[in-house]
Amino acid sequence: KKVMEEVHQWGSMKQHGVTLKYMMEFGSNPTDKNLLLSAQFLHIELPVRIARRSIELENLPCGLSQKPAVLKVRDWYLDSFRDLRSFREIKDMSDEKEFTKIIKAIKVRHDNVVPTMALGVLQLKRIMNANTAIEDHTEIHEFLDRFFLSRIGIRMLIGQHLELHKTNPNPNCVGCIHTKMSPLDVTRNAIEDARAMCYREYGNAPEVTIYGDPDFTFPYVPSHLHHMVFELVKNSLRAVQERFVDDDRVAPPVRIIIADGIEDVTIKISDEGGGIPRSGLPKLFTYLYSTAKTNQLLDEDSDLGIANTVTMAGYGHGLPISRLYAKYFGGDLQILSMEGYGTDAYLHLCRLGDSEEPLP
Numbered sequence: 001k002k003v004m005e006e007v008h009q010w011g012s013m014k015q016h017g018v019t020l021k022y023m024m025e026f027g028s029n030p031t032d033k034n035l036l037l038s039a040q041f042l043h044i045e046l047p048v049r050i051a052r053r054s055i056e057l058e059n060l061p062c063g064l065s066q067k068p069a070v071l072k073v074r075d076w077y078l079d080s081f082r083d084l085r086s087f088r089e090i091k092d093m094s095d096e097k098e099f100t101k102i103i104k105a106i107k108v109r110h111d112n113v114v115p116t117m118a119l120g121v122l123q124l125k126r127i128m129n130a131n132t133a134i135e136d137h138t139e140i141h142e143f144l145d146r147f148f149l150s151r152i153g154i155r156m157l158i159g160q161h162l163e164l165h166k167t168n169p170n171p172n173c174v175g176c177i178h179t180k181m182s183p184l185d186v187t188r189n190a191i192e193d194a195r196a197m198c199y200r201e202y203g204n205a206p207e208v209t210i211y212g213d214p215d216f217t218f219p220y221v222p223s224h225l226h227h228m229v230f231e232l233v234k235n236s237l238r239a240v241q242e243r244f245v246d247d248d249r250v251a252p253p254v255r256i257i258i259a260d261g262i263e264d265v266t267i268k269i270s271d272e273g274g275g276i277p278r279s280g281l282p283k284l285f286t287y288l289y290s291t292a293k294t295n296q297l298l299d300e301d302s303d304l305g306i307a308n309t310v311t312m313a314g315y316g317h318g319l320p321i322s323r324l325y326a327k328y329f330g331g332d333l334q335i336l337s338m339e340g341y342g343t344d345a346y347l348h349l350c351r352l353g354d355s356e357e358p359l360p
């Protein structure tokens, strides 16, 4: 209870965003002095950001805060807040080293926040379906958007600090930023992973064609791009695969085009999976709506729905979270569909790395 006072105090402090450019400039020089400055910054910034989320987790509508899975996430946030606040002032490299261990452990503690929150939402949905009143999900949706966007930022900051400690880093990498990332390479890998998953689930996977300049590179975080393209290709493969089951026709390939513009790098992913009705488009990005039949396998008592993480349907949070990854560095994700034909996803990645972190 005493800790809540401190949480409220820290939760009202200003958050300080950083830019991709700043992270690159700062991180390209991992001297002891900079490592110390970085740790000192995180020692203040992380409790501020974590306190805000803890407060929001306590005050969710429709009783979401009381769902067991959400309580568990709230406890992770409070534990991390305590860990950070109980750490002494960082004065020398020995403090820095120990602090780095703490934030590494915090990152691991929060590894399963996304599936656990998905479980919390599911626990809420169970009772909401019972009373069929037209519920307004806007507030919960907007909370989850803020919550997951903040999580991306927190993990990016911790990840950057941890990567700076690497003894033999890739010369083209600054922390988890690849200064010469080839979107074509990352896309190829994401396609391979998505097709492998499709193959496991259906015993077959549609072809994917890809157009783009193989020599084009720009600074970005490969793991973020992989996550987004993997999610989109998975959706397309599933749509095509399900439309062409028991069909003599060969499935039309998913087509990907990578365009390098001045402002944006845009990746278009087109499928002929039959499309979705216009009225269904907004639902694609909502957390409370999900078609995943496999979700029913989730058990209240099981820690996580292990089975679900390996199916293509996932938790149904993949698209909204992919859009947050795009937005985190100033990009966006749009989906257009022609019902009866297919769907196009436009993934815009911002090239000018000086857009500041959006801080919810």
Ligand code: W6P
Binding pocket: 232, 235, 236, 239, 271, 273, 274, 275, 276, 284, 335, 342, 343, 345
């Ligand atoms: C579909 C539905 C969808 C969502 C996102 C990306 C691609 C696709 N294709 O049929």
